Amino acid sequence: MKTKTANKGYELPYPEEFRLHKPFCLECGKEMVYGRPDRKFCCPSCKNRYHNRSESASKRIKLRVQHILEKNYRILLTFLESGIRDVPLSSLTVMGFNPLYFTSSVKQKKCSICMCFDIIYHLTARNVYNMEFVNTLPK
Numbered sequence: 001m002k003t004k005t006a007n008k009g010y011e012l013p014y015p016e017e018f019r020l021h022k023p024f025c026l027e028c029g030k031e032m033v034y035g036r037p038d039r040k041f042c043c044p045s046c047k048n049r050y051h052n053r054s055e056s057a058s059k060r061i062k063l064r065v066q067h068i069l070e071k072n073y074r075i076l077l078t079f080l081e082s083g084i085r086d087v088p089l090s091s092l093t094v095m096g097f098n099p100l101y102f103t104s105s106v107k108q109k110k111c112s113i114c115m116c117f118d119i120i121y122h123l124t125a126r127n128v129y130n131m132e133f134v135n136t137l138p139k
C-alpha cells in the first residue's frame with residue numbers, strides 16, 4: 001500500500017532498514033538507489049541479459065548431458081549389435097563410455113541396473129553385463 005507524502009510523491013511503506021539497504025544489480029553490479037528494496041536489477045535490459053545468460057548456461061548443461069548419453073548409447077549399441085552382452089567396464093571407458101550417466105538406474109545389492117534410453121544393462125565397478133534392448137519403458 002502506498003502513502004502520499006508532501007513533496008516526494010509516493011513512498012512505499014517498507015521498514016526503515018529496508019529503505020537504508022541499497023541493493024546492487026545482479027547483472028552489472030551497479031548500486032540501485034531507487035525502487036523496491038528487494039529488486040534485483042537496475043533496468044529491464046540488465047534483467048534480460050541476466051536471464052538470457054542463465055538460460056543459455058542451462059541449455060549448455062542439457063546439451064552436454066545429452067551428448068554424453070548419446071555417446072554411451074552408441075558404444076553400448078556397438079556391442080549389442082555384435083551380439084556381445086557382457087563387456088568389462090574398462091573396455092567401454094576406453095571407448096569413451098561414461099558410467100556416471102544413464103537415463104535411469106535402480107540400485108541392487110551387487111550392481112546397479114541402468115538404462116540408456118532403450119538399452120538396459122547391469123553395472124558393477126568392473127563390468128557391464130546382461131545388456132539388452134527393452135521393448136517397454138518403465139512408467
Ligand SMILES: [Zn+2]
Pocket residue numbers: 025026027028029030041042043046
Ligand atoms: Zn544493472
